[in-house]
Amino acid sequence: NAGVTQTPKFRVLKTGQSMTLLCAQDMNHEYMYWYRQDPGMGLRLIHYSVGEGTTAKGEVPDGYNVSRLKKQNFLLGLESAAPSQTSVYFCASSYFIRNQGTNQPQHFGDGTRLSIL
Amino acid sequence: GENVEQHPSTLSVQEGDSAVIKCTYSDSASNYFPWYKQELGKRPQLIIDIRSNVGEKKDQRIAVTLNKTAKHFSLHITETQPEDSAVYFCAASNGGSQGNLIFGKGTKLSVKP
Numbered sequence: 001n002a003g004v005t006q007t008p009k010f011r012v013l014k015t016g017q018s019m020t021l022l023c024a025q026d027m028n029h030e031y032m033y034w035y036r037q038d039p040g041m042g043l044r045l046i047h048y049s050v051g052e053g054t055t056a057k058g059e060v061p062d063g064y065n066v067s068r069l070k071k072q073n074f075l076l077g078l079e080s081a082a083p084s085q086t087s088v089y090f091c092a093s094s095y096f097i098r099n100q101g102t103n104q105p106q107h108f109g110d111g112t113r114l115s116i117l
Numbered sequence: 118g119e120n121v122e123q124h125p126s127t128l129s130v131q132e133g134d135s136a137v138i139k140c141t142y143s144d145s146a147s148n149y150f151p152w153y154k155q156e157l158g159k160r161p162q163l164i165i166d167i168r169s170n171v172g173e174k175k176d177q178r179i180a181v182t183l184n185k186t187a188k189h190f191s192l193h194i195t196e197t198q199p200e201d202s203a204v205y206f207c208a209a210s211n212g213g214s215q216g217n218l219i220f221g222k223g224t225k226l227s228v229k230p
Binding site: 040043103105110 | 160
């Protein structure tokens with residue numbers, strides 16, 4: 001049971017390049033999230049998904065796109081990278097008990113450190 | 118929307134002392150409050166969480182208290198050890214259909230041996 005796996009772990013891009021970050025979870029979680037972490041800013045939600053085929057915007061969605069074609073995978077795309085997107089990106093997943101309206105703990109991956117020059 | 122404030126931003130204690138980190142939230146509908154510990158270069162890891170139907174929860178040296186009236190919750194670490202040194206994040210969620218967490222900006226705890 002690997003939990004939440006993120007690839008790649010590190011990447012350096014030039015301004016204007018595109019790339020996709022992959023998140024995979026083997027816990028059969030319905031909910032998946034992408035965060036970015038910047039110094040002194042905590043974790044900020046970029047996009048999230050409440051199930052296969054569905055995605056929604058979080059707090060800081062501009063410049064990013066996501067897809068959830070399979071329940072276990074959640075992809076984060078940067079179409080045209082900008083220096084302001086230099087950050088550490090974390091993926092997380094969780095169960096959600098719909099009928100009870102409660103949250104369950106989010107489990108995080110190890111992160112992707114992305115630098116954009 | 119929800120806003121979570123966390124204090125202090127840095128905290129230094131001597132080994133064996135207690136440490137307290139406080140968070141306030143703005144949305145009275147919030148009902149789930151997890152705390153995460155993040156060591157340098159590592160992933161955030163859940164250390165304890167509390168739901169709005171209880172006022173306190175304890176797990177060995179770690180405890181969390183919740184005051185719904187005042188809309189604040191606190192993390193208490195007793196008998197601190199050097200391995201407790203890390204950044205701690207609080208978060209809040211209203212348990213809506215999205216289950217989204219709003220995080221505080223973090224507290225860097227240093228435990229001096």
